[in-house]
Amino acid sequence: MPVILKLLTAALFTLLSLAAYGEKLRIVTEPWAPYVYDEQGTMQGLDYEATVIVFQRLGVEVQWQFLPWKRCLAMLEQGHADGVLDIFHNHEREALxxxxxxxxxxxxxxxxxxxDRRHPVQHLKDLQGLSVGTSPGYLYGTPFSESSLFTREPAPSHEANFGKLLLGRIDLVITDRRVGQHVIKTMALEDKVSQAPLVVSRQQQYLAVRRGAGMDLLVQRFAAELKRFKQEPAYAKLSAKYGGIPAITASERTVEQQESGAP
Incomplete structure (x- = not known):
């Protein structure tokens, strides 16, 4: 039997099995506005809505669950979830x-x-002796994660990190630029918090699924449909709704770890 036919058969078997037992693809994620979040009981966000549209086109039903990030990873490892939304590509996770x-x-x-406690950091070395609020399970790049110049202080949520920042319990908070701007706006901190010049790292984020029968072809179909959707006016409208976030394709940028202005 040709390889492609085997893949198609496996994928069809997987989808038919889910339908026969009334099951849905179980996807977990952590609120990560404006990419995915809950607004008064309604899930929304750029990546969430794009994923919903793609799966609808593929005829795949999804069951969503919001959890702390470390719990999301544990659910995947334990087989209690089929996929995770907005995860970075990490080679250590490819086995799963x-x-x-x-x-x-x-x-x-x-x-x-x-x-009121300014730290306009431009290089990692400027963090010497300081404390930085982080989120458990997040990958910020090796230079940041392995540096001994400063301390990393985890908090259960982005809001908790910014709360600690205002109380002076930490010196800085690290998070995605758009996520930070969203939290600042939500907490009405525009006059109290500023962004430092340093870009610690850039990372692409994905919808990833556990390895299993038919999942490889499902991932291929998802990628093809997502790429197609990004070329449509509907995606441009969705992007504008969440701050004009541009479409990112695999060919436009590889994952990189860098410091802005580094010598």
């Missing part, structure tokens, strides 16, 4: 997960500081 060739979006990790 399949990634589409097409990313959903790109994040840019930057630092935020309180205006």
């Amino acid at each position: 997960l399949l990634y589409p060739s097409e990313p959903l979006s790109e994040v840019e990790f930057v630092l935020f500081y309180a205006n």
Whole structure:
């Protein structure tokens, strides 16, 4: 039997099995506005809505669940979830997960500081002796994660990190630029918090699924349909709704770790 026919048969068997037992593809994620979040009981966000549209076109039903990020990863490892939304491509996770060739979006990790305790960081070395609020399970790039110049202080949520920042319990917060701007706006901190110049790292984020029968072809179909959707006016409208986030394709940028203005 040709390889492609085997893949098609496996994928069809997987989807038919889910339908026969009334099951849905179980996807977990952490609120990560404006990419995916809950607004008064309604899930929304650029990556969430794009994923919903793609799966609708593929005829795949999805069951969504919001959890802390470390819990999302545990659910995948334990087999209690089939996929995860907005995860970075990490080679250590390839034994467990399949990634589409097409990313959903790109994040840019930057630092935020309180205006009454200014730390306009331009290089990692400027963090010496400081404390930075982080989120458990997030990948910020090796230079940041392995540096001994500063301390990393995890918090259960982005809001908690910014709360600690205002209380002076940490010196800076690291998060995606758009996520930070959204939290600042939501918490009405526009006059109290500023962004430092340093770009710690850039990462593409994906919808990834656990390895299993038919999942490889499902990932291929998802990537193809997502790429097609990104070329449509509907995606441009969706992007504009969430701050004009541009479409990112795999060929436009590879995952990189860098410092802005680094010598």
